[in-house]
Amino acid sequence: MDYVYGPGRNHLFVPGPVNIPEPVIRAMNRNNEDYRSPAVPALTKTLLEDVKKIFKTTTATPFLIPTTGTGAWESALTNTLSPGDRIVSFLIGQFSLLWIDQQQRLGFNVDVVESEWGQGANLDILASKLAADTAHTIKAVCIVHNETATGVTNNLAKVRRILDDYSHPALFLVDGVSSICALDFRPKALEATKTAKSVRVFFDWNDYLKFYKLGTYWPYTPSIQLLYGLRTALDLIFEEGLDNVIARHSRLGKATRLAVEAWGLKNCTQKEEWFSDTVTAVVVPPYIDSSEIVRRGWKRYNLSLGLGLNKVAGKVFRIGHLGNLNEHRNYSSQETIVSSVAESDFDLYMYFQLQLLGCLAGVEMILKDVGYPVKLGSGVAAACAYLQNNTPLIPSRI
Ligand SMILES: Cc1ncc(COP(=O)(O)O)c(C=O)c1O
Numbered sequence: 001m002d003y004v005y006g007p008g009r010n011h012l013f014v015p016g017p018v019n020i021p022e023p024v025i026r027a028m029n030r031n032n033e034d035y036r037s038p039a040v041p042a043l044t045k046t047l048l049e050d051v052k053k054i055f056k057t058t059t060a061t062p063f064l065i066p067t068t069g070t071g072a073w074e075s076a077l078t079n080t081l082s083p084g085d086r087i088v089s090f091l092i093g094q095f096s097l098l099w100i101d102q103q104q105r106l107g108f109n110v111d112v113v114e115s116e117w118g119q120g121a122n123l124d125i126l127a128s129k130l131a132a133d134t135a136h137t138i139k140a141v142c143i144v145h146n147e148t149a150t151g152v153t154n155n156l157a158k159v160r161r162i163l164d165d166y167s168h169p170a171l172f173l174v175d176g177v178s179s180i181c182a183l184d185f186r187p188k189a190l191e192a193t194k195t196a197k198s199v200r201v202f203f204d205w206n207d208y209l210k211f212y213k214l215g216t217y218w219p220y221t222p223s224i225q226l227l228y229g230l231r232t233a234l235d236l237i238f239e240e241g242l243d244n245v246i247a248r249h250s251r252l253g254k255a256t257r258l259a260v261e262a263w264g265l266k267n268c269t270q271k272e273e274w275f276s277d278t279v280t281a282v283v284v285p286p287y288i289d290s291s292e293i294v295r296r297g298w299k300r301y302n303l304s305l306g307l308g309l310n311k312v313a314g315k316v317f318r319i320g321h322l323g324n325l326n327e328h329r330n331y332s333s334q335e336t337i338v339s340s341v342a343e344s345d346f347d348l349y350m351y352f353q354l355q356l357l358g359c360l361a362g363v364e365m366i367l368k369d370v371g372y373p374v375k376l377g378s379g380v381a382a383a384c385a386y387l388q389n390n391t392p393l394i395p396s397r398i
Contacts, residue, residue, distance in 0.1 A: 017324030083107035253277030259379030
């Protein structure tokens, strides 16, 4: 079995699932417990309060439902809308495409606004649709904040502004799966659940609300391990500081883009205003199949990169730079390791903890493998030059 994983660590640079901090892994490594005991509701109460801070709200009501991103989509749609409702939805890549497919299968009347893959949502069309909709037939505007397939980040504040400019009451539903920012669940969404006629059972927020009132919180058996994992994840985020987390991702994004530029390759994202700080989709020359780059990374360097999906399959590979990732080394794992290795091995372990730069070095070797004339070290040097000038001290160690 060990052989399957190879020596050392897997360098996970897909844009999800992402690297999990060691303390979170350890927090989840525990037995189940009786969720009707006082301990689990007490824990849940802190989680619901603290999750709000991540979403930068003090008033909204969050729901913790064990599911995947696809389940979160369904939960948001069915709790707020009724079959036949008109919604405006932006198609800019594979994940917005999948969400639109779900919206259509749930019976909504989806007004699709399509852009070329690599571009952001066309907000001029949104403005014209809202302007024409004086009867307020549009019940929701759905947008993927960060299109993980192309590395495009949409401007949520601008969408909000456009809705406000037209005083349009449509709900603003945001997919925040690969964005580090918040889903803006305003009280309006909860209000809408009173009239929404979509069939929903497992995801029905009303069931949760009933148990919130009782103070027991769970209509169904919660995943105990996920609750403890979330508690630790929130603690780590607060320790680093949410704004510092955002700034760190900004540096990771910028460093990656500088490396791509130094390699002489193009970013799939066509304009700077849409550049994503969590994922970069890199366009390869037509004589290279980007899937081969991903295969090679896995087979030769134990490096996991993201494939190009659907329309951009074979044309792009993706570097995910989000989650438990830093510019230089993974401090939390390092601390654990240091206590168990001899001092002389310390530098070696430090080397193995290189994260983004390790990935960029790996990509360079792969590019050479597949016949792209890259200058080894060029991207790493560009990223290093930027990071060396811009990386602050670790906030908790100042
Ligand atoms: C932006 C975005 N939305 C939704 C999803 C779907 O999430 P899941 O596959 O966990 O259902 C993904 C998955 O990568 C995603 O990147």
